[in-house]
Amino acid sequence: MNSDHLSLSPVTCHLSPVPYFQLRMNSDSTNSSNDFQQDSNSQLPGGKSISKQADVEENIAKTASILADSTDDTDSNSIIPNADLNSVLLYLQANAVSTNAEYNSNLSDVSNNELGLLEEKINHKIQVQLKTEEGRLLLILPTESQVPGSEISWSEIWQQMKQRLNGSDRLRIPNTIVHLVAQDRLLDSRQLQQLEETLNEVQLQLKSVATSRRQTAIAACTLGYSVEQIQLQISFTTDLQATPKALADALYLEMTVRSGGEIRHPGTVIILGDINPGGIVVADGDILVWGRLRGVAHAGATGNRECIIMALQMEPTQLRIADAVARAPEKSLRQFSPEVAYITSQGIRISKAADFSRNQLSKINQSL
Amino acid sequence: MTRIIVTTSGKGGVGKTTVSANLGMALAKLGRQVALVDADFGLRNLDLLLGLENRIVYTAVEVLARECRLDQALVKDKRQPNLVLLPAAQNRSKDAVTPDQMKLLVNALAKKYQYILIDSPAGIEMGFKNAIAPAKEALIVTTPEISAVRDADRVVGLLEAQGVNKIHLIINRIRPAMVQANDMMSVQDVQELLAIPLIGVIPDDERVIVSTNRGEPLVLSDTPSIAALAFENIARRLEGQTVEFLELDSPNDNIFSRLRKLLWTKIV
Numbered sequence: 001m002n003s004d005h006l007s008l009s010p011v012t013c014h015l016s017p018v019p020y021f022q023l024r025m026n027s028d029s030t031n032s033s034n035d036f037q038q039d040s041n042s043q044l045p046g047g048k049s050i051s052k053q054a055d056v057e058e059n060i061a062k063t064a065s066i067l068a069d070s071t072d073d074t075d076s077n078s079i080i081p082n083a084d085l086n087s088v089l090l091y092l093q094a095n096a097v098s099t100n101a102e103y104n105s106n107l108s109d110v111s112n113n114e115l116g117l118l119e120e121k122i123n124h125k126i127q128v129q130l131k132t133e134e135g136r137l138l139l140i141l142p143t144e145s146q147v148p149g150s151e152i153s154w155s156e157i158w159q160q161m162k163q164r165l166n167g168s169d170r171l172r173i174p175n176t177i178v179h180l181v182a183q184d185r186l187l188d189s190r191q192l193q194q195l196e197e198t199l200n201e202v203q204l205q206l207k208s209v210a211t212s213r214r215q216t217a218i219a220a221c222t223l224g225y226s227v228e229q230i231q232l233q234i235s236f237t238t239d240l241q242a243t244p245k246a247l248a249d250a251l252y253l254e255m256t257v258r259s260g261g262e263i264r265h266p267g268t269v270i271i272l273g274d275i276n277p278g279g280i281v282v283a284d285g286d287i288l289v290w291g292r293l294r295g296v297a298h299a300g301a302t303g304n305r306e307c308i309i310m311a312l313q314m315e316p317t318q319l320r321i322a323d324a325v326a327r328a329p330e331k332s333l334r335q336f337s338p339e340v341a342y343i344t345s346q347g348i349r350i351s352k353a354a355d356f357s358r359n360q361l362s363k364i365n366q367s368l
Numbered sequence: 369m370t371r372i373i374v375t376t377s378g379k380g381g382v383g384k385t386t387v388s389a390n391l392g393m394a395l396a397k398l399g400r401q402v403a404l405v406d407a408d409f410g411l412r413n414l415d416l417l418l419g420l421e422n423r424i425v426y427t428a429v430e431v432l433a434r435e436c437r438l439d440q441a442l443v444k445d446k447r448q449p450n451l452v453l454l455p456a457a458q459n460r461s462k463d464a465v466t467p468d469q470m471k472l473l474v475n476a477l478a479k480k481y482q483y484i485l486i487d488s489p490a491g492i493e494m495g496f497k498n499a500i501a502p503a504k505e506a507l508i509v510t511t512p513e514i515s516a517v518r519d520a521d522r523v524v525g526l527l528e529a530q531g532v533n534k535i536h537l538i539i540n541r542i543r544p545a546m547v548q549a550n551d552m553m554s555v556q557d558v559q560e561l562l563a564i565p566l567i568g569v570i571p572d573d574e575r576v577i578v579s580t581n582r583g584e585p586l587v588l589s590d591t592p593s594i595a596a597l598a599f600e601n602i603a604r605r606l607e608g609q610t611v612e613f614l615e616l617d618s619p620n621d622n623i624f625s626r627l628r629k630l631l632w633t634k635i636v
Contacts, residue, residue: 024411152463262459277421278458318420327422 039252040310127264128160131249137204143183148298154191159194163261165202174203179239182211183230189219196223247285257281257295266302279316286310296320306345314339314350326342371606374407374486374503374532380490382511383540388487388505390596391419393509393587394603395483396450403442403481405474406456407499409464410490415455418445419583429434432469438476439591447588450548460632474502479510483606492526500527505534508564511541512553517561524564536567539604543572544616553614560591568602569614570595594627 126147129140139161147153178199185194187218196206209220210228217227248267256265257271259278268285279295281287286307287299293311298320300307303324313336319326321341326348338353375388385408392404406414409429415421426441438567442452454477457464459466477484488499500506506527510520520537527535528595537556546552555569581585594614601611 152461260458280459318425325425 008146028281055205076233086232128166129248129265130161137178138181139178139199140181141185144185149186158194161254162198163263164253165198165204167255169202170202170254170274171252172202176204180206180209180225181230182209182213182216185216186213187211187216187219189223192219192223192225225288250285253282256291259295264301283307299341307343309341310338310353312336312338314341319350321346321348370481371483371505372474372478372503373483373505373507373606374488374500374508375485375509376387376488376491376496376499376523376527377509378523379510379516382509382516383570383576384490384509385417386580387489387507387509387538387570387599388485388587389414389541389598390452390587391486391603391606392483392602393448393585395485395606396445396448397587397600397613398603398607400450400483400607401481402451402453402483403452403477404451404483405477405484405486405493406493407470407486409495409498410458410461411457411489412458414487415443416583417580418453420445420453420455421583424455424559427457427465429460431473432465438473444470460491462466462498467498469501470498489589492523495528496523500530505536506532507536507538507567508562509538509540510562511559512539512547512555512558514553517553519557521562524562535563535564537564538568538570538611539566540570541572542569542588542616561598566613567605568598569613569616571614572594572600592631594629 034097041225063272065359096368099344111156119333126142128142129138131140141157147157180195186225192209199206206225208226208228209216210230211217211220212230214245217229220227245266248265250268250270251263251265252272253263253270256273256274258278259276261276261279263269263281263283265282266284268288269281269283270288270290271281272290274291275281275289275295275297279292280298281295282298282301283287284300284304287297287309289297289309289313289347292313292315293309294315296318297309297311297316300310301320301321303322305324307321309319309321315336316328321343324343324347326341339350340356341348342356343349374626375384375391377384387572388404394401394403396475404414404418405428406412408414413425420443423443426436428441430436431441432437438454442454445451445453474486475483484502486499486503489495508520508524510516524535537559539555542555543552547554555566559566571594573586574596575589575593576586579589586593587599589596601614604611617634
């Protein structure tokens with residue numbers, strides 16, 4: 001492992017000095033004031049952009065200045081070691097939207113090898129998906145490059161799958177046929193049988209397996225499933241970056257996201273239930289919580305600042321939209337009404353749902 | 369020379385995390401640069417006790433996956449600038465990290481901080497192995513109960529096998545009145561069984577529960593308490609000072625009179 005990566009910089013923490021912002025939009029006297037502490041623009045795991053806001057925190061500002069100077073500049077003052085600088089550059093490159101033209105000259109010397117590494121990092125966030133395509137219910141497992149195959153990751157995939165199945169239990173029609181898209185994941189007959197049993201428990205029938213691996217195909221054949229051999233799409237990293245993917249269909253879940261629970265989805269997420277403290281939902285689109293939001297919600301995780309977070313009861317540990325972070329106020333409110341969180345030039349704000357739909361939505365639409 | 373100390377116990381619920389949080393704060397108050405490392409992946413609590421939960425953006429797992437720099441994951445405490453927390457991931461299992469990765473993290477922290485306190489999870493499985501891997505010293509936390517002492521004894525054996533030989537004992541949640549009435553193991557009983565040097569005795573105190581729920585370590589509280597004093601004494605003993613042990617074995621009313629005396633001196 002690269003030791004540079006772990007070296008400490010003089011600027012210790014990006015969450016230290018915290019300005020306060022009034023978050024409620026409508027400050028009529030009936031509204032009790034609810035201050036959200038705004039940690040603006042800390043770089044986020046998924047929020048892949050470095051913004052150019054006025055209130056950027058110290059270290060981000062420095063990052064930008066170093067980027068502007070030169071990549072080779074690694075004097076004692078620079079806060080990012082060279083290796084990390086490259087990763088920042090990569091990251092800027094991956095997000096053409098937020099990259100200023102002046103930085104482009106620095107980006108050319110990045111090797112393809114490193115790009116591959118970065119790609120892996122992003123893909124790591126992919127979870128098991130259950131979706132309908134042309135009337136067929138597909139159970140899609142992440143590829144081995146997305147989640148490397150091992151006993152641990154299998155149990156993780158297993159848990160994710162159960163979670164997804166239980167979360168959409170009520171709306172499912174019994175005896176629906178499921179097609180497993182195993183991609184390049186190596187599955188033995190024991191694992192396939194395990195899958196079938198679990199699907200049977202929720203009255204789903206496993207019918208076919210699509211795989212690009214010989215061993216998986218053989219295992220599926222012996223168990224009597226129809227097998228579809230697929231060619232795994234070898235995606236060139238450059239292609240992926242050039243053409244941004246469309247958001248996935250909304251994920252509708254009827255569940256409580258408990259502490260340690262994590263829902264990630266490349267689209268909008270709708271939760272019919274609560275997000276408990278310690279639980280996290282990360283969506284590339286909006287997040288709608290029909291219940292209490294008390295954990296962490298991250299909307300627009302790939303950098304879309306137009307995304308919003310809606311909850312019947314907004315008491316979050318943290319709210320994140322694109323690359324902005326907001327903490328909950330120290331004092332919690334007594335009364336709650338449905339609220340919407342969205343990003344403004346001052347950071348994340350919250351307003352009552354009724355007011356939001358009237359004023360803000362139209363404003364957002366106008367600006368688009 | 370950075371001191372890398374693991375707080376462990378074997379048994380759960382004896383106060384490892386409370387000790388880590390308060391000791392970290394006490395050492396920071398003495399002017400030391402302290403890093404608290406939460407090694408309890410999947411069931412993290414240290415951030416709650418410190419009241420830093422809502423400031424966590426990155427965790428140790430993200431640092432190891434190279435998704436952020438180490439200093440980005442460190443959460444600074446606004447009440448005590450000498451102290452930082454390296455949070456554990458809540459959505460992973462104990463197998464998410466290896467002992468070698470823990471060593472890597474702690475050694476990187478050791479370049480900047482004078483004390484690194486590692487909060488170990490309960491048990492003796494992977495999480496425990498991760499927590500003790502980088503440690504040079506250990507603090508064993510136990511309560512005066514047969515089960516806790518038995519588990520502590522096992523853990524001392526495992527630590528010695530791992531080459532951690534500087535081991536000190538903290539006896540938590542002692543109730544002098546019960547010891548007096550012969551209903552609870554005394555400090556001497558525990559020490560006799562474990563045969564490791566004692567570094568502190570912390571009395572049972574309701575205020576510990578209050579401070580835990582509020583996310584404000586007792587050591588930071590304005591009103592003095594015997595438990596906070598006990599934590600501060602442990603910190604000073606770690607620093608090499610000789611501090612007399614608190615006289616907890618004296619009758620129950622003495623605690624209150626002592627507390628009252630403390631309060632009076634503060635007011636006058």
